[in-house]
Amino acid sequence: MKTTITGSNLLKIGYSEGKILGLALNIIAEHFKETNEAELLALFKKVKEYPESFLDDAVLEGLAKAMIEEAQPKESDTIALVRNAKSYTVFGESHIEEGARSQMNIAMRLPVTEAGALMPDAHQGYGLPIGGVLATKNAIIPYGVGVDIGCRMALSIFDIPEKHYFGKDAMYKRELIAFTKFGAGHGFKGDERADHEVLENEAFYSTPFLKHLHGKAWSQLGTSGGGNHFVEWGIIEFAERDEVLNIDKGRYVALLTHSGSRGLGATIAGHYTKLAKDLCKLPKEAANLAYLDLNSAEGQEYWIAMNLAGDYASACHEIIHKRLTKAIGAKVLAKVENHHNFAWKETLNGEEVIVHRKGATPAGKGVMGIIPGSMTAPGFLVRGKGETSSINSASHGAGRLMSRTKAIQSITRSEMKAILKDHGVTLIGAGLDEAPMAYKDIHQVMAAQTDLVDVVAKFEPKMVRMADDGSRED
Known part of the structure; x- marks a missing residue:
C-alpha cells in the first residue's frame, strides 16, 4: 500500500509551513513510498523532536541539518584552527564510522583543545561525535556537551530474588505504566506533579532566562524523554560478592532508567549554542564546536545552567525510582547512577581541564x-x-549499527516481536528504529574497553517501556 502522507499530516505532528515541510514531503515521496504510515509519522515526529539523532542517517541527515543549522559566520571573522590536529586514542577502531573520526579530527584542531579520545560506541553527532571525549583549556563547548544535558543512567538493585519476579508480569507492567511518562512535551499536571528540592535551586533565579524555564521544569519533573530513553525492569547478576556495594553473589530484580534533562536541557543547549556561535566564530567545518571562555559572563552563565540541568536530570530519575520502589514494596540494596552529555573540571597531566x-x-x-x-x-x-589515554572515560552504550531510516525500512514488526519473545522481553511503546537489531553487539563494544572498566555485574532487561510510537500499551 502506497504512503499517502500529506503536509497536513506533518503539520499535526509539529511541522510548520515552509522550507522544512517541503523538504520532508520530498524525502517521503522519494524514499518512503511503501512505508507503513503510522511508522513513518512516528519517525518524522522523532526527527522533528530530536534532529541531532539523525545526523548519521543517509536519508534524513539533510532534513535534520536544515532543522538545527544556524547561519554560519563570515569567514573574515573566524578564529583559525590549529594546522596540525593533536593526536588522540581510538578504542574499538574497527567498529567506528569515518564520520565520527572526521568530526573528532576537527575537534582536535581547536585552539583550546588539550586532549581527546573516541569510545568504542562512537558515531557521528552534531559538533563533537557521540562517544567523543574532549579536554579543553578553560573553555566550554555547548555542543560538546550536547542537547540532552546531563543525560544519565540510574540503577536500583532490590532485595527481591529473581524467582519472585516471574509470574507477576501484570503487576510490574501496571506499575511501570502508572508511574512513567515519556516523550517531548509530555509532563504532569495538577496533583500529578512531583515535588523535589531541585525546584528550589537558586540557579533558577540567577538569570531571567532560567527563571522563565522553571514552570516547564516543574511539569516535566519525573518524566522521561523520547528516542532511546527507557525505564525497564530486569534481572541483575553478581557472579561474586561485591564488597563495595555490599551485595552477595546472586540474581536480583532491578530497575534501570535512561533519560536526561528534558525540555529544560534542550532549551539551555539551544540558547547557549547560538550565543557561543555569535561570540566564537569558527570556520564552517568547526562552527558547531563554538566555545565560551569560562572567564566570561556567558561562560559562567552556561556553566551554572548546565549544572542545573544535570541536577534536574538526576531528580527526574530519583522520582521515578522512588515511585516504582514504593509501588512494588521493595527495599533498595544499592543504587548506582552516572551521567554523560556533560562537562567536568578535572586534572589531566597535572593541569585543570574541562572534560x-x-x-x-x-x-x-x-x-x-x-x-x-x-x-x-x-x-x-x-x-x-582510571585510564589516562581515554581521559578516564568509557562507552555509554552499544552504539547504533544501522540508521533509524534503515531500521524502519528493513526490520518488520513481526521480526522485532520474534526477537523480543526469544529473549523473554515485554515491550511497551518504542518504534522499529529502536529494534535490538539496530544496535551494535554490546559484547564487542565491551571487549574493546577492557583496559577502561571492570565488569561488576550483568543486567538482563525483562520489561521495557519507551516513548510511545502510536502502538497500544497492551
Whole structure:
C-alpha cells in the first residue's frame, strides 16, 4: 500500500509551513513510498523532536541539518584552527564510522583543545561525535556537551530474588505504566506533579532566562524523554560478592532508567549554542564546536545552567525510582547512577581541564557506571580503571549499527516481536528504529574497553517501556 502522507499530516505532528515541510514531503515521496504510515509519522515526529539523532542517517541527515543549522559566520571573522590536529586514542577502531573520526579530527584542531579520545560506541553527532571525549583549556563547548544535558543512567538493585519476579508480569507492567511518562512535551499536571528540592535551586533565579524555564521544569519533573530513553525492569547478576556495594553473589530484580534533562536541557543547549556561535566564530567545518571562555559572563552563565540541568536530570530519575520502589514494596540494596552529555573540571597531566563527555561514561579509578546494550541485549554494571589515554572515560552504550531510516525500512514488526519473545522481553511503546537489531553487539563494544572498566555485574532487561510510537500499551 502506497504512503499517502500529506503536509497536513506533518503539520499535526509539529511541522510548520515552509522550507522544512517541503523538504520532508520530498524525502517521503522519494524514499518512503511503501512505508507503513503510522511508522513513518512516528519517525518524522522523532526527527522533528530530536534532529541531532539523525545526523548519521543517509536519508534524513539533510532534513535534520536544515532543522538545527544556524547561519554560519563570515569567514573574515573566524578564529583559525590549529594546522596540525593533536593526536588522540581510538578504542574499538574497527567498529567506528569515518564520520565520527572526521568530526573528532576537527575537534582536535581547536585552539583550546588539550586532549581527546573516541569510545568504542562512537558515531557521528552534531559538533563533537557521540562517544567523543574532549579536554579543553578553560573553555566550554555547548555542543560538546550536547542537547540532552546531563543525560544519565540510574540503577536500583532490590532485595527481591529473581524467582519472585516471574509470574507477576501484570503487576510490574501496571506499575511501570502508572508511574512513567515519556516523550517531548509530555509532563504532569495538577496533583500529578512531583515535588523535589531541585525546584528550589537558586540557579533558577540567577538569570531571567532560567527563571522563565522553571514552570516547564516543574511539569516535566519525573518524566522521561523520547528516542532511546527507557525505564525497564530486569534481572541483575553478581557472579561474586561485591564488597563495595555490599551485595552477595546472586540474581536480583532491578530497575534501570535512561533519560536526561528534558525540555529544560534542550532549551539551555539551544540558547547557549547560538550565543557561543555569535561570540566564537569558527570556520564552517568547526562552527558547531563554538566555545565560551569560562572567564566570561556567558561562560559562567552556561556553566551554572548546565549544572542545573544535570541536577534536574538526576531528580527526574530519583522520582521515578522512588515511585516504582514504593509501588512494588521493595527495599533498595544499592543504587548506582552516572551521567554523560556533560562537562567536568578535572586534572589531566597535572593541569585543570574541562572534560566534555558527549555520550561517554566517566570511568575514573573506582568510579561506578552502567553501560546498557539494547532492549534485549545485556547491560553491564562497571567500575572504572582510571585510564589516562581515554581521559578516564568509557562507552555509554552499544552504539547504533544501522540508521533509524534503515531500521524502519528493513526490520518488520513481526521480526522485532520474534526477537523480543526469544529473549523473554515485554515491550511497551518504542518504534522499529529502536529494534535490538539496530544496535551494535554490546559484547564487542565491551571487549574493546577492557583496559577502561571492570565488569561488576550483568543486567538482563525483562520489561521495557519507551516513548510511545502510536502502538497500544497492551
